[in-house]
Amino acid sequence: MDVAIFWAPAVLAVVSGAMVFRFDSMARATFSLLTSLLCVGGLVVLLGLDYLGIVIVLMMTIEMAIMAVFMVMYMMNPAGFMPMTMMHNKKGAAVVCVLLFLLLSAGILLAPWPARRGKAPADPTMELGMSLMGPQMLTMMTLGMALFATIVATVVLATRRGRYDRLGDDLRARRADDPVRGGVGR
Amino acid sequence: MAERSPLWAIFVLPALLIAVAVVTAGFDAALAAGARNGRRGSLREAAVRAAEPGREVLRLLVQQPRRTRASDVPLARTGAALLPVAAVLAAVVLPLGFRSVSDLPEGIVWFNAMEALAWAAVWLAGWGPNSTLSLIGGYRFLAQGLAYELPHMLAITTAALGAESLRVGDVVEAQAGVWFAVWMPAAFGIYLLSAMAMAFWGPFDQPAGHDIAGGAASELSGADRVLFLGGRWLLLVVAASFSVPLFLGGGHGPLLPGWAWTVLKTAAVLAFLVWVRRRVPTLRMDRYLELAWVVLTPLAIVQALVVAVVVLNR
Numbered sequence: 250m251d252v253a254i255f256w257a258p259a260v261l262a263v264v265s266g267a268m269v270f271r272f273d274s275m276a277r278a279t280f281s282l283l284t285s286l287l288c289v290g291g292l293v294v295l296l297g298l299d300y301l302g303i304v305i306v307l308m309m310t311i312e313m314a315i316m317a318v319f320m321v322m323y324m325m326n327p328a329g330f331m332p333m334t335m336m337h338n339k340k341g342a343a344v345v346c347v348l349l350f351l352l353l354s355a356g357i358l359l360a361p362w363p364a365r366r367g368k369a370p371a372d373p374t375m376e377l378g379m380s381l382m383g384p385q386m387l388t389m390m391t392l393g394m395a396l397f398a399t400i401v402a403t404v405v406l407a408t409r410r411g412r413y414d415r416l417g418d419d420l421r422a423r424r425a426d427d428p429v430r431g432g433v434g435r
Numbered sequence: 436m437a438e439r440s441p442l443w444a445i446f447v448l449p450a451l452l453i454a455v456a457v458v459t460a461g462f463d464a465a466l467a468a469g470a471r472n473g474r475r476g477s478l479r480e481a482a483v484r485a486a487e488p489g490r491e492v493l494r495l496l497v498q499q500p501r502r503t504r505a506s507d508v509p510l511a512r513t514g515a516a517l518l519p520v521a522a523v524l525a526a527v528v529l530p531l532g533f534r535s536v537s538d539l540p541e542g543i544v545w546f547n548a549m550e551a552l553a554w555a556a557v558w559l560a561g562w563g564p565n566s567t568l569s570l571i572g573g574y575r576f577l578a579q580g581l582a583y584e585l586p587h588m589l590a591i592t593t594a595a596l597g598a599e600s601l602r603v604g605d606v607v608e609a610q611a612g613v614w615f616a617v618w619m620p621a622a623f624g625i626y627l628l629s630a631m632a633m634a635f636w637g638p639f640d641q642p643a644g645h646d647i648a649g650g651a652a653s654e655l656s657g658a659d660r661v662l663f664l665g666g667r668w669l670l671l672v673v674a675a676s677f678s679v680p681l682f683l684g685g686g687h688g689p690l691l692p693g694w695a696w697t698v699l700k701t702a703a704v705l706a707f708l709v710w711v712r713r714r715v716p717t718l719r720m721d722r723y724l725e726l727a728w729v730v731l732t733p734l735a736i737v738q739a740l741v742v743a744v745v746v747l748n749r
Contacts, residue, residue: 276510276562283555300541300601307548311584314554317562318577374541374601 255295262288263350270343275320283313300374440534448536449523455676455701456668461485463709470713492661500657503564511563515659517556518666525549526673528603532686532693535603542603543595546677547588550633553670554580557635557642557651560663564654572650576642578720579632582727583639587629589735593622594681596742607685616682618745621738623682625731630678630708634671637712641720643667675704 266285272278286309294302370376382389415425468484502508528535528542539545554577561573595601597619598609609615616623632639635651643650655663679685679700686693 274507276507276559280510280513280555280559299539300544303541303544303548307544307551310548310551310555311580314551314558314577314580317558318574372540 251295255292258288258291258295261285262292266346270339270346276317279313279317279320283309286313297369298373298377300377440536444534444536448526451531452523452526452669452672453665455705456665456672457488459672459705459709460488460668462706463712464488466709466713492665495657495661498657500659501654503566503654506564506566506654508563510559511655512659514556514559514561514563515655515663515666517559518553518663519669520666521549521552521556522666522669522673524552526669526676529673529676530603530607530680530685531697532695533604533607534694538602538604541601543591543601543606543681546603547591550670550674551584553633553666556666560655561642561651566654568647568649569651569654571647572642572644572653575644575647575720576635576651578724579635579639579642582720582724583629583632586625586727586731586735587633589732589739590622590625590629591681593619593735593739593742594626596739596746599746603680607680607687610684611687614682614684614687616684619682619738619742621734622742623678625735625738626678626682627704627708628731630671630674631711633674634667636667636671637708638715638718639723640712640717644717671708672701672705675708676701678704 262285265281265288268281269278269285272281287306290302290305290309292302293305296302410428412420415427416422417426462485464487465481465485468487469481525546527537528539528545530538535542557576558573561569561571561576563569594606594615597615598606600606600609606615631637635642641650643652647653652660652663676697679697683700683704684696686696688696688699691699
């Protein structure tokens with residue numbers, strides 16, 4: 250039973266991953282990749298790491314949905330309605346993917362895996378959190394704030410309109426002059 | 436911790452959810468007809484109107500399916516079918532009283548992951564038919580999703596933080612005394628807002644708005660349409676019911692058994708959400724976006740901080 254539960258998502262993950270290179274539509278390629286990643290999430294759950302597996306499903310779904318928006322938004326044909334293929338080095342990418350897949354599979358089959366020592370913890374999620382965060386909580390918090398500050402700074406630098414456009418030369422305007430009305434306080 | 440439920444619960448769960456969704460849709464239809472006529476009809480009239488959603492389903496099932504030109508049928512079908520599936524899968528961790536079909540140790544994350552699938556579903560259903568209006572609906576839903584997801588995640592994380600567990604059963608157990616809605620009111624409010632947004636319901640129904648002819652659902656016909664719009668009702672029911680174990684004490688309450696309290700509280704939340712849709716006009720998404728980022732997200736973070744301090748001092 251366990252074997253069947255392993256092989257079904259495993260095969261589906263590889264097939265839908267390969268189909269990314271075959272589809273001629275951006276939407277199909279995106280959701281084929283999502284299918285592959287969801288199967289990987291399922292396999293991680295099968296390994297007993299429920300939390301990681303479910304988080305993979307959650308993050309990848311949202312990520313792929315957002316990616317679909319951006320890809321289609323910036324494409325040459327309107328909203329991605331016309332059939333198209335990925336023009337940038339499709340063959341090369343496929344070859345690299347196949348080689349990498351073979352290399353990793355060979356690694357799995359040939360590596361001398363150690364036998365399990367001890368037994369699985371009662372709460373793998375807790376153990377995972379402790380080993381990721383435990384002594385480095387402060388580092389993680391600082392890193393998180395630094396990342397967030399970087400995102401905000403990038404957006405501030407990238408927008409054309411600055412605070413002088415919004416609030417006047419002396420920053421004294423009573424209400425901000427924004428292209429889009431509405432929202433908070435207006 | 437919640438007890439294990441028998442195997443047949445897996446089959447009862449979808450039927451139960453559909454029954455609740457049909458009753459809610461009937462209630463909404465009766466209210467809508469009353470509002471249209473400007474008066475309250477007799478009880479008999481109301482009953483006839485409440486059967487409207489059922490008749491609509493039968494009509495759609497025998498309808499001749501309509502196909503747009505160059506549509507991506509597999510993607511549109513997947514989208515329409517994925518919506519109810521995601522709703523039912525999310526409901527797996529919902530406890531009725533103190534029993535759920537599967538009380539996963541990471542139930543709260545599971546719920547969130549399944550509702551994320553609904554994002555993909557609505558976008559697929561909107562993109563698939565090769566039609567502008569449905570595409571706009573799909574994109575609107577993603578814009579809305581970006582605005583509601585962050586405060587929403589923080590709100591449900593706050594409940595998990597208060598119980599110090601991601602297991603829904605533990606969250607219910609932690610509310611044996613005081614309900615979380617009492618000492619995390621901001622998180623509760625944000626959850627209710629995002630519950631409506633998740634089912635593109637009430638003030639958040641722009642993805643299926645009249646201005647774009649029904650948006651994401653505009654090109655769906657026949658059984659696809661039943662699945663998609665039915666899935667939307669299921670999502671609403673599931674999102675509303677999940678507020679009961681998270682913030683309203685689940686099955687805890689005096690006198691009545693646990694399941695009865697769950698049903699009562701769920702009915703109250705659902706009735707509230709249906710009422711809100713009648714009272715509040717549709718919000719433009721760019722306006723809500725600013726509110727979500729500037730007000731709701733910081734509010735949710737402050738609420739989580741307060742709960743974290745309380746939990747650490749316990």
